[in-house]
Amino acid sequence: MDDAAQTVKGNGESAHGLIQKVKRATRRRFGAEEKIRILLEGMKREVSTSELCRKEGIHPHAYYSWLKDFMEAGKSRLRGDLKRSATEGEVESLRRENERLKVILADPVLENTLLKKSLIGSEIDGLTR
Numbered sequence: 001m002d003d004a005a006q007t008v009k010g011n012g013e014s015a016h017g018l019i020q021k022v023k024r025a026t027r028r029r030f031g032a033e034e035k036i037r038i039l040l041e042g043m044k045r046e047v048s049t050s051e052l053c054r055k056e057g058i059h060p061h062a063y064y065s066w067l068k069d070f071m072e073a074g075k076s077r078l079r080g081d082l083k084r085s086a087t088e089g090e091v092e093s094l095r096r097e098n099e100r101l102k103v104i105l106a107d108p109v110l111e112n113t114l115l116k117k118s119l120i121g122s123e124i125d126g127l128t129r
Helices: 015-026 032-044 049-056 060-079 088-128
Strands: none
Touching (some): 032 060
């Protein structure tokens, strides 16, 4: 095929590019509950993994990636790793609190430093006189 045959009329975009764009825009997003449901169904072994993936409309690579993440999270939990990721809101709140505390602490520390320097300077002047 020549370039003219592959170009979509109007905007100069190739047919392949348009198809990829539509696929990305219409790609199904699976939530955590759906992923868990699919993984548990696969663990039951009532149907083959390939058949399950075909039925759910997912690539087997995605299934095995979800399974690996699921098993790693389970291992961490059983080991007692209770650390969790902070949400963006929590991180932003902690940053604001940190800045506020820096300001509150910085003023007294600066005043204390200036006072010490002034005392040291007056002691040196007293010794030299």
